[in-house]
Structure formats: structure tokens, C-alpha cells
Amino acid sequence: xxxxxxxxxxxxxxxxxxxxxxxxxxxxxxxxxxxxxxxxxxxxxxxxxxxxxxxxxxxxxxxxxxxxxxxxxxxxxxxxxxxxxxxxxxxxxxxxxxxxxxxxxxxxxxxxxxxxxxxxxxxxxxxxxxxxxxxxxxxxxxxxxxxxxxxxxxxxxxxxxxxxxxxxxxxxxxxxxxxxxxxxxxxxxxxxxxxxxxxxxxxxxxxxxxxxxxxxxxxxxxxxxxxx
Amino acid sequence: xxxxxxxxxxxxxxxxxxxxxxxxxxxxxxxxxxxxxxxxxxxxxxxxxxxxxxxxxxxxxxxxxxxxxxxxxxxxxxxxxxxxxxxxxxxxxxxxxxxxxxxxxxxxxxxxxxxxxxxxxxxxxxxxxxxxxxxxxxxxxxxxxxxxxxxxxxxxxxxxxxxxxxxxxxxxxxxxxxxxxxxxxxxxxxxxxxxxxxxxxxxxxxxxxxxxxxxxxxxxxxxxxxxxxxxxxxxxxxxxxxxxxxxxxxxxxxxxxxxxxxxxxxxxxxxxxxxxxxxxxxxxxxxxxxxxxxxxxxxxxxxxxxxxxxxxxxxxxxxxxxxxxxxxxxxxxxxxxxxxxxxxxxxxxxxxxxxxxxxxxxxxxxxxxxxxxxxxxxxxxxxxxxxxxxxxxxxxxxxxxxxx
Numbered sequence: 001x002x003x004x005x006x007x008x009x010x011x012x013x014x015x016x017x018x019x020x021x022x023x024x025x026x027x028x029x030x031x032x033x034x035x036x037x038x039x040x041x042x043x044x045x046x047x048x049x050x051x052x053x054x055x056x057x058x059x060x061x062x063x064x065x066x067x068x069x070x071x072x073x074x075x076x077x078x079x080x081x082x083x084x085x086x087x088x089x090x091x092x093x094x095x096x097x098x099x100x101x102x103x104x105x106x107x108x109x110x111x112x113x114x115x116x117x118x119x120x121x122x123x124x125x126x127x128x129x130x131x132x133x134x135x136x137x138x139x140x141x142x143x144x145x146x147x148x149x150x151x152x153x154x155x156x157x158x159x160x161x162x163x164x165x166x167x168x169x170x171x172x173x174x175x176x177x178x179x180x181x182x183x184x185x186x187x188x189x190x191x192x193x194x195x196x197x198x199x200x201x202x203x204x205x206x207x208x209x210x211x212x213x214x215x216x217x218x219x220x221x222x223x224x225x226x227x228x
Numbered sequence: 229x230x231x232x233x234x235x236x237x238x239x240x241x242x243x244x245x246x247x248x249x250x251x252x253x254x255x256x257x258x259x260x261x262x263x264x265x266x267x268x269x270x271x272x273x274x275x276x277x278x279x280x281x282x283x284x285x286x287x288x289x290x291x292x293x294x295x296x297x298x299x300x301x302x303x304x305x306x307x308x309x310x311x312x313x314x315x316x317x318x319x320x321x322x323x324x325x326x327x328x329x330x331x332x333x334x335x336x337x338x339x340x341x342x343x344x345x346x347x348x349x350x351x352x353x354x355x356x357x358x359x360x361x362x363x364x365x366x367x368x369x370x371x372x373x374x375x376x377x378x379x380x381x382x383x384x385x386x387x388x389x390x391x392x393x394x395x396x397x398x399x400x401x402x403x404x405x406x407x408x409x410x411x412x413x414x415x416x417x418x419x420x421x422x423x424x425x426x427x428x429x430x431x432x433x434x435x436x437x438x439x440x441x442x443x444x445x446x447x448x449x450x451x452x453x454x455x456x457x458x459x460x461x462x463x464x465x466x467x468x469x470x471x472x473x474x475x476x477x478x479x480x481x482x483x484x485x486x487x488x489x490x491x492x493x494x495x496x497x498x499x500x501x502x503x504x505x506x507x508x509x510x511x512x513x514x515x516x517x518x519x520x521x522x523x524x525x526x527x528x529x530x531x532x533x534x535x536x537x538x539x540x541x542x543x544x545x546x547x548x549x550x551x552x553x554x555x556x557x558x559x560x561x562x563x564x565x566x567x568x569x570x571x572x573x574x575x576x577x578x579x580x581x582x583x584x585x586x587x588x589x590x591x592x593x594x595x596x597x598x599x600x601x602x603x604x605x606x607x608x609x610x611x612x613x614x615x616x617x618x619x620x621x622x623x624x625x626x627x628x629x630x631x632x
Contacts, residue, residue: 051629
């Protein structure tokens, strides 16, 4: 069984006024341990598709089944809970709480899950070391570079033991060196720990590192490279 | 971690937070001071009336307050006075012989109440002796001495040692005319009282009334106002045939004024807080709008919307309580100093005297008002946070993220 399966997935905005089909009839399957990029020009529906898979938006039509659960039928409160326990997110910006340190940001997710203090401490340290920020536990975001902040975001995304990580344009604001460093870490986590990563991007640096590329155009899948 | 996060979020914009905290602090400072002034004014009216003539408790024959007839004296009044002095908590007792009459001088005549007193006993219950502005209270030896109020002295064109003729009825309903010499002129906080009350020695009055010692009114001063209810209860029990009333019953308008001052203090503080709510709401709305993306991402990664609501509520509470405590320290400190030094309002003396208040006011606020203020601040903060917290709670992550 695929980790993520969408069937006839569609999302229409402004249904009553000027309808816009951001995503239409998308059938997509993503297996565990994939390192997949969803690409396409601006307006192709990449972010919308990612939002639908991530439970941040509700489809107008179709199904989204994640690890056996049809999330399209969940209520908004159930979706929040589902995201907390099953999905990790890395966004383009504003990932971190500015008043918290790197460690506190990673711990925050576990706090929301109700995990105890000792376990939170241990795991946040472990994750930050895994992303190469073992010496930066007590730094706030404004004391970290853009690349370091995104690495903290990756650590936080992994803190909840998610089934997969969605990364929406994670390298958009980064220079080449930071991008390479971030992708190295994500690739390492995918290889060593089997973590599934799904990117929405139009950054060639990301596309080149992906093992599978799904191309969207006008809200539909135009092409897919084979899964390696 | 939510309280910690909320506290840290407040200080993300230090300037903005300091401004709103200062606004709350200064607003409450003014409100507390105004409230304390009102309370001080109310207490001044009460204390002035108690010190001037009411005392804490008065006893009469039941119909005397209404009819004020000479024959309605307290049976065995002198014995009653001696007994009351023995009651624990009673500081002093003074008996008064009261007669309605006329005071006449060469210039004019005026009606009023003639009070026959034992000067030494009366000094312990009221403070007329401290209000003498000309002459002296009473000389121990002289006969037919009279102490008059300044307003009456002006009306009758009386000076020290002026002759004034008092006319009244004795116990046999005979009209009595008696000449007195002005020994002292007093000025109280009530110009109305000064106009309508004169004091003579009881011994002189007994002689003129052609009667054995009688008293119509017994005024009691307690060691403290807290003992007043207990002493009044004891007197009612001991003298069921007499009317025993505290100052509140004797002068309900003063009691209402004092109670109204406390109510007005609360109302004034509530009005200031209501005005501050708008400022706090505006500040928090700005704080939420600035963080739309961040809050959207927090909801995206799994923070329950109700936790977002609680976080904004906590931020508002912490901001308001910080400003509130600063205001209470400022206000409480100012009131503490002024309650000892007093504020001189002598330039408004004539207005204050018409209300029976002294010209130096001592602001104060009871401790329970500070406790109530904390509750009011919490309620105001909760109200102020409603719109911003609701807005934060309703953020749609997908829309917030699209704003990048």
C-alpha cells in the first residue's frame, strides 16, 4: 500500500464567483522513503497539492488516503491533530518561533504532543545534532543564518515522528551553499532513517537531488519520472 | 510553555508594549487617585459630622427626634450617662439639654437650637472646642456664657463679649428671656450648622428652665467605629424604651454620600478600564496581524486553535496585569503619601463647607478595592483579547502561508 494516495483530487477556489481550478483530477501515489519533488511553473498547483496532502486545505473533489486514513473526511480539529502526529512541515519562511531558542522550537512540537520534559530534551538535542546544529541549541532564530534556521525547521518537522515531511519551497530564500547543506541533511535522513520527503519547488538544485520528479501544469500531472 | 511563550511574545515589540503598559499604568494611577479622593471626601463628610455633633451613637426618647419637645427628656438621663460610661469600648459620653428658641441681638434675631452641655464632657465627644476662631470655649467660672457659630455671629452682628438674648419656653411653658455674653465663636465645616446652633452651660440652662438636671440627647463616642455596632446593640438591649441610633441612622444622607463615594470610585475605575480596553485591543490586533504567517504555520504544524486563542488571551492578560500592577504601585504610593500629608482644598472652602466636608482631604482606598481592581483588570483584559484572539484562532494556514 502506498504511503500517500490521491484519487481524482481536485480543488476549486471561488466556486461561486470566478472559479479557479488550482488542482484537477490528480491521481498520485507516493511510497515510503521517497525523495520526491513536485515541480511546475508558478500557478501550476504545486503548493495547493502540497496543502491538500498536508491537510492544510480541503479538496473540492477526490480522496486523499495517507497510511490508510482518508483525511478528506476529517474535521478541521481532527486535521490539526492528524498533522501534529503524522506530518512534518518545512515552509519557505516563518518556520520558527522567534522568541524561542532552536531547542525550544524543536521541543514545542513534542510539547503539543504531550511528551514529557526529559524525553523532549533528549530528542531535541539528538535531532539538532543530526542536522549539524548541536552547538546551537540555545541560539534564537535571529542568531542563526537562513540555512541554519531551515535546518532547525527540519529538526522540528522530524520531532513528532511523522510519516513524512512536506517541504514547500524550503530553499527559496537560501544561497547555494546553504541549499546544498540543507539538501545533504535531508538526503542523509532519507537514506539513513527512511524518512519520506516531498518537496514543492522550482529550484533546479532541489530537482537535481530528487529521486522522483512529478511535474504539474495547470493543476494536472503532466509527467512523472520513475521511482528509483 | 504557553505562558512562557506568551510572556516572550509581549516583549517582541518592546516599544509598543511599554507604551500600552504606560497607558494602563497612568490611566489607573489617575483613576485610583480620583477614587481615593472621592473616598477621602466621603470620609471627611462622615468624620466631620461625627466630630461636630453626631458622635457615633445617640440616645433619645423615641418621639424626641420628631417632636423635639422639652418634656421629652430621657428618664433618669444622668444615671443612663453614668451607666453608659462603664460599657467596654465606650470612649466618652455627653448629655445635652436641647431647647428650640430664638437668639436676638441689637441687629437681628434668628431661630435655632440651644444646646446645654457639660463643657468638659462634651469636649471628649465632639470637637467644637477645637473650632473656636475667636474667644474661648467656656470659662469655668462665668455664668450665662454662650458659644455661637461664626455664621450666626455675622448675622446677628455679634463679637466677643457681645450681648445676645435667648428666648425659649421653660418646663411650665413660661416664656423665658435670658441675656448671655458671647464667650467664644466657632467655625465648623458646615455653615448651616454654624447658623443654627448655640451652646450654653447645662447648669445655666437648668436654672433658666426651672428644672432638675434633664437631658434630651446622649451622644456616645466609641474607641473606634468598628465597635459601634456592638455598643449600639448593647445599648438597645439595656434600654429598650429608648431610641438608640448610630450616626448612619441619624444622618442617612451622610451615610448614603459615603457609600456613594465608594460606588463612584469603582465606577470611575471601570470607566477608565473600558477606555483602556480599546487601546489594548488595538495593540493586540496589531500584534496578531503582524504574526499572521507565524500563527498560520503554528496551526499548520499542529497547534490546536484553542491553544492559539489561549496564547493571545495570555498575552493580553500579562500585558494588562503588568500595566495594572505598575498603576497600582504608582497609585498606591501616591495615595499613601497623600493620606498622611492631606491635600489642601481651602480655596474651595465655601463649596466644601456646604457639603459638610473639611478643607483638607485625606485620600484613601480600602485594601479590598485593590483586590477588586485586579479582578477588573483581568475582566477587561479578557474582553480586550476577545477580538484579536478570535481573529488569531480563525487563521487559515493555507491562506496565511500564501502571503509569503
